[in-house]
């Protein structure tokens with residue numbers, strides 16, 4: 520496809536709502552977009568001593584980000600913050616200094632939480648980090664998804680209650696990525 524998007528899920532949990540959301544929302548994108556989830560669970564803890572000799576998993580992550588035209592972050596909120604595993608992945612691919620894989624890639628930010636107000640703070644923190652890394656983020660519409668019964672249907676698609684909202688989100692994201700990449 521014309522537009523390859525690297526999807527970064529901020530939860531390592533097998534039954535993660537955020538992973539399910541990432542899997543479901545990509546089905547709402549047009550055929551010229553393809554999405555691939557990057558693996559972050561096997562990355563070592565970031566250590567600046569390793570900048571000159573990055574682990575294979577780090578090199579893989581950087582290559583996948585570099586190959587993508589856009590980014591999609593789908594993350595939970597942990598203790599009113601960005602999950603450590605996500606920040607660890609972001610830090611890895613931002614280094615060594617001057618060789619960040621992130622710069623200039625347009626990004627969408629989504630999050631699902633079991634709490635009604637969840638992920639707003641994590642998303643805001645993520646946007647701050649991404650702004651520093653020169654990653655422009657889609658500002659509107661925002662999406663703070665409440666992971667409740669019926670969010671997904673039996674096939675893992677977005678359920679009726681959120682379908683229209685998330686289809687609009689995806690339509691805006693698609694238009695916005697095209698504007699940045701064209």
Ligand code: FNR
Pocket residue numbers: 530531532534535536537538594595596597598599600631632633634635636637638666
């Ligand atoms: C949470 N959870 C949570 N939710 C929220 O809305 N705000 C928060 O600050 C926190 N804090 C928090 C800390 C830790 C360590 C855990 C494990 C969980 C609950 C969270 O929304 C819930 O576990 C989600 O299911 C996590 O997303 P995944 O793993 O389902 O994608």
